[in-house]
Amino acid sequence: MPALTFRNVSKTFGDNTVIKTFDAEIHDGEFLVLLGPSGCGKSTLLRMIAGLSDISSGDLLFNGEVANDWQPKKRGVAFVFQTYALYPHATVRENIAFPLIMDAFRKWYHLPVVNMIARARLMKRADIAERTLKIARQLELEPLLDRRPASLSGGQRQRVALARALVRNPSLYLLDEPLSNLDAKLRTQMRSEISALHHKVGKTFVYVTHDQVEAMTMASRIIIMNKGVVQQVGTPDEIYDQPANTFVAQFVGSPPMNLIPASIRDDTLKLSGKLVADLPAPLPKRREVTFGIRPEKLSLLGPGEGRLPAPVSVVERLGAETVIGCRLMTGDEEDDGRLLETGLVFVRVSGHLRMEIGQSCSLDYDADDVLLFDVENGQRLK
Numbered sequence: 001m002p003a004l005t006f007r008n009v010s011k012t013f014g015d016n017t018v019i020k021t022f023d024a025e026i027h028d029g030e031f032l033v034l035l036g037p038s039g040c041g042k043s044t045l046l047r048m049i050a051g052l053s054d055i056s057s058g059d060l061l062f063n064g065e066v067a068n069d070w071q072p073k074k075r076g077v078a079f080v081f082q083t084y085a086l087y088p089h090a091t092v093r094e095n096i097a098f099p100l101i102m103d104a105f106r107k108w109y110h111l112p113v114v115n116m117i118a119r120a121r122l123m124k125r126a127d128i129a130e131r132t133l134k135i136a137r138q139l140e141l142e143p144l145l146d147r148r149p150a151s152l153s154g155g156q157r158q159r160v161a162l163a164r165a166l167v168r169n170p171s172l173y174l175l176d177e178p179l180s181n182l183d184a185k186l187r188t189q190m191r192s193e194i195s196a197l198h199h200k201v202g203k204t205f206v207y208v209t210h211d212q213v214e215a216m217t218m219a220s221r222i223i224i225m226n227k228g229v230v231q232q233v234g235t236p237d238e239i240y241d242q243p244a245n246t247f248v249a250q251f252v253g254s255p256p257m258n259l260i261p262a263s264i265r266d267d268t269l270k271l272s273g274k275l276v277a278d279l280p281a282p283l284p285k286r287r288e289v290t291f292g293i294r295p296e297k298l299s300l301l302g303p304g305e306g307r308l309p310a311p312v313s314v315v316e317r318l319g320a321e322t323v324i325g326c327r328l329m330t331g332d333e334e335d336d337g338r339l340l341e342t343g344l345v346f347v348r349v350s351g352h353l354r355m356e357i358g359q360s361c362s363l364d365y366d367a368d369d370v371l372l373f374d375v376e377n378g379q380r381l382k
Helices: 042-050 092-104 112-124 126-138 154-166 184-201 212-218 236-241 246-251
Strands: 004-013 016-026 031-035 057-062 077-080 172-176 204-209 221-226 229-234 258-265 268-271 274-278 286-293 299-301 312-317 321-326 345-350 362-364 371-374
Touching: 004 042, 016 042, 016 229, 031 042, 031 212, 042 077, 042 172, 042 204, 077 154, 092 112, 092 126, 092 154, 112 126, 126 154, 154 184, 184 204, 184 212, 204 212, 212 236, 221 236, 221 246, 229 236, 229 246, 246 258, 246 286, 246 371, 258 345, 268 286, 299 345
Parallel strands: 031 204, 031 221, 077 172, 172 204
Antiparallel strands: 004 016, 004 057, 221 229, 258 268, 258 286, 268 274, 286 371, 299 362, 312 321, 321 345
């Protein structure tokens, strides 16, 4: 199984630079997720690994050997496309077995009459038939083997596409947003199936998605990209707890991290002149910063009980949890406090919480849960 290394890799299409500089290492056997918004270069990277797109500059190494010019077949990868890419005229059995048949094909098999006879014989060959049936059983497709894709549901088609990728027993699996066309229930089911599959086969998976829930629940490591630039590399916990910058802080998490303009004055953190927290470490005497805290780290209290007065503006009841959106104030309402132009600050609490829009409350937190970001470049302050 290959370990992949990207060394100063970039990709351009004409005058348009899709990937600026990409340096990363994909370890043998890990489940790596490329996460980012649409157009950030995730799928382009996946196509370069598979050999379907050329590398404009830099090197891609398979186990230390430069593989820029390798043909896709030599790389030993399996590619699961976003749109399934099943053959509509072929049965599920024939779709799954197709890679094995092509590996056994000879040049003269492409002749019109010979082609049909050769394909039929190869489908009956013991090793191909056995391998196809084994993978079909693994993904619970055995009852569907004689059906065609048009008669399958979206989830069943996705499992057929996965089975076709698995049947060759490749060393590397590439999955390009394979769950984006499924409904919410099927996405949850397929996330579990793909994760279980990774543990079962023990091979390297590189998975592309813009869905942070998929990334957080499936990945052993995540690479977050934006506009062709790597923003952060780390485990799901590292990225959630210690985002490298404000982009990562708001891209990962639902609701995202609360980001509020603040300032440092004489080793204290202030929000529009209001004392927010003493800082444990010495910092510049005067500096504009961004105050960041996760919604679940905020405590929702009664009026005057917390440091930040914040009347309720939004209540989202989600069953197991309740999300409250508040607007911060410079002082208590009875002291003629005014609302700050900071947008909504979200608080996530477990269970059912009876709150009404307009209700007075306040927010509090542990200073250790606060992250500070540089205003100019968005980077987290260490």
